[in-house]
Amino acid sequence: MSRRGHRAGLPPADHRTESPLGPDGLTVTVVNRAGYAKEFDFSELPVPEPLQRSLARLYAARSRTWTSHDTAKTCWSRTMVFATFLSERENTPQDLDGVTVAVLKRWRARHVSTVTGKAVLSTVRLLLQQDPRFSGGPVTEELLRRFPAAKPSKQSYGDDERKHVVLAAQRQFRAARLRIEENTRLLTAWRAGELEEGSRDGRLGEVLDHLARTGDVPRTILPSGQPHVDDRNLLGGAGTEQTWGRLFLSRMELTALAVLFTDQFAWNLKSYDRMPAPTAGPSAGESTTTTYQVQVEKHRTGQGRWFSTENITDSGADSPGRLITQALEVTAHGRDLAARLAPGTDLLMVARLYSPAKASHRHQNTERPRPVGPLCFGISDNDAQRWQREHDLGGSPFQRVRRTTVTRDGQPRQHSQSTNERIYVLPDENVQGASRGVFADGAEEALEQAESVVFGGHLVDAPDPAHEQTVTADCEDETTSPWPTPEGGCGADLMLCLACKNAYVHPGHHPRLALLEQQLVSLRSVLDDSEWSERWQNHSLRLQDLRDKVGAAAWEAALARAGSDDHTLVHLLVKGALAP
Template sequence: MSGRGRKAVLPPADHRVEPPLDRDGLIVTVINKAGYRKTFDFAELSVAEPMQRSLAAAFAAQARGWNSHLTAGSYWDKLVLFARFVAQLESPPEDLDGLTAAILKRWRARHVASNTGRHTLAVIRRLLRWDPRLAAGPAAEELAKRVPGVKPSRQSYKETERDQVVLAARRQFRAAWIRIRENTARLESWRAGDLAEGSREWRIGQVLDHLARNGDVPRTILPSGDVYATNRHLLGGASAEKSWGRLFLTRMELTALAVVLTDTFAWNLSVYDRMPAPTQAPSAGETTSVTYQVQVEKRRAGGGRWFSTENITDSGADSRGRLVTHALEATAHGRILAARLKPGTGLLMVARAHQPGREDRDLDRPRRVGPLTFGVSDDDAKRWGRLHGLGGSPFQRSRRTTVTREGRPLQHTHGTHESVYMLPDKQVQQASRGVFEAGAREALEQARSVLFGGQIVDEPNPDHQETAMVDCENEETSPWPSPEGGCGADFLLCLACRNAHVHPGHHPRLAHLHQQLHSLRSVLDDRTFQGGWNDHLLRLEDLRDKVGLAAWQAALAQVGDDDRAVVQLLLKGDLAP
């Protein structure tokens, strides 16, 4: 089955796949998914003929996996750059086997510093490695060097920037949707015979019927050859919005719809060229909402994973599905006309071209049907951005903004989500500072909680009170006060208290406790030990490091019966503070 669910048809028995490289070895033909051909003449490259033929062979070998003229054109542009570089060398090699490691180092140094350059390096390396003469040796080792990944240069919009973009797109599309809805209602009234014959509304309805069937209002050709709208006075003008735009979106209005869809669903710009009109999913007894099944095509996912289906519900004015409903309503006449002019056409994103007779230049995109165009081109996106003061296409930044706002992968893998969208984004980094700071503070507090919190002294102070573990400077200022007054902490927590003082007389008992806690660790499960004893062990180890390992080991030889008894009581929990 094909990706769209149609049964695959076998080619004729005598079918043969035409090789990309012609017999002369200088012309490569790339056929895109739609079946259109584009040729690349390697005789135009500014290198010697043997290298032209070698590059053509490598290009043809790589081209077997392509179905897009855009991909082929991107590779070709980078080959032109490489050929120009080789031609400018002091002694240009005749063929690829003349490429030395030194030449390739110069080529790498020229391009490795920028995103565009790194992409160029990766493409040329991929092509050159098709040549068996570059499979071994110093040049091959230079080609094998990793090319640094392209760093994302696009950033998500700030909230105010995003509001500006989305508000402009919503206003433009909503005005178009209201215009088309009102004229659709007028056309339906005319077709139902509800308008008084001969009235102004009736005559407009007649024009709308002609427009719906032909994609344009009636036109009059003057003797001079000039063409104008026959009913321009009746319609209120000859502009697109007053004439054919009454039932069809303009390309800029369709682009505005795509901007809002990207902000809502994070779809790629290329998705809109081939998105079928959504269908209604079956609903069990649901009358107040409608669920649409939207097919999303993502070619970079690889063969067999190009298509995915998203269920989007229109449950009211504030639901995401309401935008799909409005998109279907705004494009209805365009879709009906396209299906009549070319049966089988069922794309959602359709607009009426300002210049219907103009030829398509980008053969990777859907071809025009009569006066209708499909999808949103890069030029459309850039023009829309300039018209709204954005300086360029808003789609990459809008998609990035939606993905980072949602905080989860949308039509891409988790790895891509983290490495391409989240981590490099300045807005995410800014928003994460508070989280990182809180985490760092929490980590610092946790680290401090397992450190010895008191003071190490050389001799006891008679003003301090002796406890089971240490000497206490002032139990009234304990971090763990008792409701009855004084300190309410367990004696083991003395090691974490700022009032604790440890002198050499404490070392034997503390060293013995440290030894016993290690023994306890071997007989308890991890959860029990971590919950009850691990922090005390870590504080003792911190104290040991501060006292010194030699003094600590020496203290073990001085452990007495009293020390052992006290430690035993502490471990059993029988020694109250």
């Protein structure tokens, strides 16, 4: 349907989608979401031509659903690994029908022991099982034989590790934010005519205005071809922070902001490349808070489901939305300049390039937005690696920070509940370590509960005349009851006598108690489970514990001796007709 609700017209009858497989049967062209085409030449595979053509055909069929060149390159590289493996065999197969069970067994054995190897096996399996020659038989069974799931190689940060990473990002971003805020105030005052013309601040405001409009401070090209900063003395130097850094983030400062976003919201690194600037509106009924709508790209969810919207509120310094407010402020000049140079551009994560001409020329990544003038967008893998080297982290922080946030919050983010449990929570060593205490507490609680429903009195051979008789036991001293009344007596239900340390049970009680246990078991078959558990389960457990202490044979013999008085008392006791 179109936006206005009218049914979309059908394509012409002779319309045909262009096949990704080239006319030569050896080249496959993959077009990504940005419209860029990338060609993969299967004649480069070190196998006979019939096998090259078969793999190209299968690759082309699978590529129809791809919208990413990264996905295409990953599949291509793993297909190359498979082709190289086949070329190393003594008798290299001429085509896929020459792939035997023995070959697949060796292929599996080579890769099944590593995480990367399992990923290669999975990709090649999905590719080959499209071919009719793998529709049945021993070779197909070997191809589809399951292998253990790969254990995630990344773990969440411990508390000290996370603090180190987040503190490094906070310090770098805060320094950049304070620098840009100070220069923005000066620029605003100059544009409002509040600065004296010719004064130091007035001259600096004029330079800042030039910087905001062009992306750089005024420079002169020397005869040697090197650029020279015109107002070096006024600016205090020719370094980044004294020149274009006054209004723009550097790539490393933008990376620090992305680390903070990942720690706060668990966003994927790829989502920063094309994240639109959040839209803001006042919160309902609130004049001091702002709620932002943030579009987050879910990179792997498929066509039509690439973006989700998150509502994030800035209600104060410690609220999640405060970081959004700060990000909008420090990127404002970059976003304004990008919109002037390339109308319609409004991406949040914008930084100023160190060498715009060189960087734009080197930009080869068709998945990420191209630079606009002196500006770049998003966070590249190289940015992440350089940032971790600058802060001596021993590895890119993004995957581990994201995993830390997901496991810390205990709920899914941009993924399903099953993925959250299977990939993030259960395999994580920090979660496993923290859960040991929970399991121990649960075991202790279960033990306490079990101990609380055992027979708490004493077994004796004969009654004591000094004890007071009750329906279920003899009581030594009701004034020291665990369930006292305001008047000082015992307020326990007669069934609770068996849980009291003052209770004494002798053989004369055994027939009645054995009969009572039998009656409680019978009630379980006629009452709702929840009702029986709430009213009778603990009493039944105490009677079972008492039976174990007396002995099963003696207990059965006592049941046979139960008389009419025992039956009557048990009946009244179960009905609740006997007062304590």
